Amino acid sequence: MQRAVDIIVPVxxxxxxxxxxxxxxxxxxxxxxxxFVDNASTDLTVQRIEHHADIRLVRHDRNAGYGASIRxxxxxxxxxxxxxxxxxxxxxxxxxxxxxxxxxxxxxxYGSRFLGDGQPDMSWIRRCxxxxxxxxxxxxxxxxxTDLYTGMKALRRDALDSLTLRRDGFEHxxxxxxxxxxxGHRIHEIPVRYAxxxxxxxxxxxxxxxxxxxWYIVTAWLRFRVARRT
Numbered sequence: 615m616q617r618a619v620d621i622i623v624p625v626x627x628x629x630x631x632x633x634x635x636x637x638x639x640x641x642x643x644x645x646x647x648x649x650f651v652d653n654a655s656t657d658l659t660v661q662r663i664e665h666h667a668d669i670r671l672v673r674h675d676r677n678a679g680y681g682a683s684i685r686x687x688x689x690x691x692x693x694x695x696x697x698x699x700x701x702x703x704x705x706x707x708x709x710x711x712x713x714x715x716x717x718x719x720x721x722x723x724y725g726s727r728f729l730g731d732g733q734p735d736m737s738w739i740r741r742c743x744x745x746x747x748x749x750x751x752x753x754x755x756x757x758x759x760t761d762l763y764t765g766m767k768a769l770r771r772d773a774l775d776s777l778t779l780r781r782d783g784f785e786h787x788x789x790x791x792x793x794x795x796x797x798g799h800r801i802h803e804i805p806v807r808y809a810x811x812x813x814x815x816x817x818x819x820x821x822x823x824x825x826x827x828x829w830y831i832v833t834a835w836l837r838f839r840v841a842r843r844t
Contacts, residue, residue: 623700624680638706645668721772747788759801777794784823
């Protein structure tokens with residue numbers, strides 16, 4: 615019998631967060647949906663996950679990248695819908711039911727840190743970078759996102775099946791957004807609370823990734839325009 619939802623959780627050296635993350639997902643009744651994808655962690659992340667014997671785990675023998683982790687998580691799932699969320703607790707697991715509720719009405723739902731009351735606690739560099747990426751994406755692909763960079767999203771299986779994801783790194787986020795837009799999907803957003811990580815180290819290099827994202831979005835749009843004319 616097909617599962618209703620799987621939750622794909624890419625991890626790399628997140629031993630300090632895993633137990634609390636699992637506890638909070640368990641509290642919203644979705645423990646059995648978890649699929650961790652470990653990207654060759656060098657700390658005790660794998661041991662902490664394996665401590666929870668009933669949770670699925672996909673392991674990489676080398677650091678293959680964030681995008682590769684998401685792809686392998688999708689490949690390990692046959693659920694009607696998937697949720698993608700980071701394990702570092704910057705995005706609240708308690709908002710997963712809200713994503714799934716919105717998914718009943720929309721094929722793609724992103725959790726936005728910039729909707730709702732107040733602004734997220736993040737550096738001006740990250741805030742400006744996200745605004746630039748989302749703005750360029752919106753103009754070129756006729757969307758209205760506020761948080762293309764988000765690490766929390768949900769997709770129906772039919773939306774997933776319209777994608778051909780290849781990017782291994784963090785540029786996977788831009789690739790997914792572009793391909794969703796090209797397939798005719800409108801990205802719906804709901805507000806999610808954001809809390810900067812309390813432990814561990816961010817794996818992203820935000821200035822470099824911003825340049826990479828914008829370059830990918832612009833070149834993808836140019837290729838798309840050329841393809842439509844031929």
